[in-house]
Amino acid sequence: MRKRIKILLVNLPWQKEGKWGVRAGSRWPHIKDAVEENYLPFPFFLAYATALLQKEGIETRIIDAIAEEIEEKEFLEKVSRINFDYLVAETSIPSFYYDINLLKKISALGIRIILCGPNIQICQEDFLSKNRFIDFVLCGEYEFTLLELVRCLQEGRIMSGVKGLIYREGEKIINTDRRPPFDINLLPWPERDNLPMEKYLDAPGAMLTPSVQMVASRGCPFRCQFCLWPQVIYFGRHYRTRNIKDTVDEMEFLLREKGFKSVYFDDDTFNIGKERMLAFCREVIKRGLNKFQWAIMARADLMDEEILENMKKAGLWAVKYGIESANQRLLDNIQKDMNLKKAIRIVRLTNRLGIRTHLAFTFGLPGETERTIKDTIELAQKLNPFSVQFSIMTPFPGTKYYEVLKQRGVDISDDLNLYDGNHVCFKSEGLSSSQLTTYKKIAYSKWRSSRDLKDNLKNKSKDLWFLLSQRKFLDIILRARSKFKAALELFLGRYD
Numbered sequence: 001m002r003k004r005i006k007i008l009l010v011n012l013p014w015q016k017e018g019k020w021g022v023r024a025g026s027r028w029p030h031i032k033d034a035v036e037e038n039y040l041p042f043p044f045f046l047a048y049a050t051a052l053l054q055k056e057g058i059e060t061r062i063i064d065a066i067a068e069e070i071e072e073k074e075f076l077e078k079v080s081r082i083n084f085d086y087l088v089a090e091t092s093i094p095s096f097y098y099d100i101n102l103l104k105k106i107s108a109l110g111i112r113i114i115l116c117g118p119n120i121q122i123c124q125e126d127f128l129s130k131n132r133f134i135d136f137v138l139c140g141e142y143e144f145t146l147l148e149l150v151r152c153l154q155e156g157r158i159m160s161g162v163k164g165l166i167y168r169e170g171e172k173i174i175n176t177d178r179r180p181p182f183d184i185n186l187l188p189w190p191e192r193d194n195l196p197m198e199k200y201l202d203a204p205g206a207m208l209t210p211s212v213q214m215v216a217s218r219g220c221p222f223r224c225q226f227c228l229w230p231q232v233i234y235f236g237r238h239y240r241t242r243n244i245k246d247t248v249d250e251m252e253f254l255l256r257e258k259g260f261k262s263v264y265f266d267d268d269t270f271n272i273g274k275e276r277m278l279a280f281c282r283e284v285i286k287r288g289l290n291k292f293q294w295a296i297m298a299r300a301d302l303m304d305e306e307i308l309e310n311m312k313k314a315g316l317w318a319v320k321y322g323i324e325s326a327n328q329r330l331l332d333n334i335q336k337d338m339n340l341k342k343a344i345r346i347v348r349l350t351n352r353l354g355i356r357t358h359l360a361f362t363f364g365l366p367g368e369t370e371r372t373i374k375d376t377i378e379l380a381q382k383l384n385p386f387s388v389q390f391s392i393m394t395p396f397p398g399t400k401y402y403e404v405l406k407q408r409g410v411d412i413s414d415d416l417n418l419y420d421g422n423h424v425c426f427k428s429e430g431l432s433s434s435q436l437t438t439y440k441k442i443a444y445s446k447w448r449s450s451r452d453l454k455d456n457l458k459n460k461s462k463d464l465w466f467l468l469s470q471r472k473f474l475d476i477i478l479r480a481r482s483k484f485k486a487a488l489e490l491f492l493g494r495y496d
Contacts, residue, residue: 030420047190107133120398205318205356300343
């Protein structure tokens, strides 16, 4: 007979100087600034794990303390009142110190803790030795690891067969084999009913809200050295797609049944496989969902005119493209393997088709100079995206980029608070930390000035057109009046 076990999954609160952080669901966890105050990604892994446990009949609850803005004191009081057996918390690299301190306080309440998330440090055997208040660590994609762990706890079975798990056996630390990539079609749709869905927002191109986030695939087959999730969560280039019908079923349910007005597909790389893209567009159009707005995270050099035109017909509103740099050599240095010339051409084509673009650039790549940064800023202005992101390259522990810098003897900071894309956490070759930070500010300033100038010219153009159109309309009236007067005089003259 199975023992009854209750699970609570949480996205812990995370604040710094009154500002809320972004953790679960984000590839770049960080403390939010005023510009992105409303931005909040959906906690996909936590939500999928919750749905999977519930599907298997395990009593499970989820709390997103960041989305609900539950501060630490209130959160501790809240969890102390809930009846459950294990708390599952997702951590990240920049929030790590905060998370560990908070989890110590939770453990002091007599609560047993399971830790997971994209932080390679928790997957080292000595982590459990040093942090005895943590009971289990789930490494990588943790949905099925958590399910199997709970089954072992329910049935009193040994845990050595659960892949992706680190645990204690007496004083001994057991680190099982990595979990191989699984078919993501085995996952149910993520839990949403018990989450504050109105709070989650990632709507590129200013899509209509309320907007909802989905995924149609998981993983990425490309080799970008800096990319965290493929290397620390998926442990390799494991790209898996969802069944198109099931994906569009979920999309249709969220739009028509749940009342969302737009969908953002937050895939690692959405647009892999031309035939798959065209089939997806056909299914969306067949169901009449092309009247709704949707957006994607995509790779520019995988697009072509046929794909973009079909996506436009299917309702595509906006695309996020990672361009990173205006220098092909710098992209090659990090194994981005992207054809920059084609990527630029595709961005321009996307704009011409009326699909809004969000472009991401980063400073501090190997070989970066003041000249290459200036070229990147200039390219961002020329491409005229609807929105833009400038970040500072971050060598997350566990990525190849981190290892390459270490092998080259580059000084990398041990302060994990800096690993957020906004701070410099390593000594860049040829550029100082202050230079990188300053150029990031300059980039945003120049882009905003460029946007303001274009908007002003656009508005003035509209005003001029309005004045011209008014003059044209007045001329038409005057000519009509003149013709009517002449016709009336002719008519009256005939019957005089």
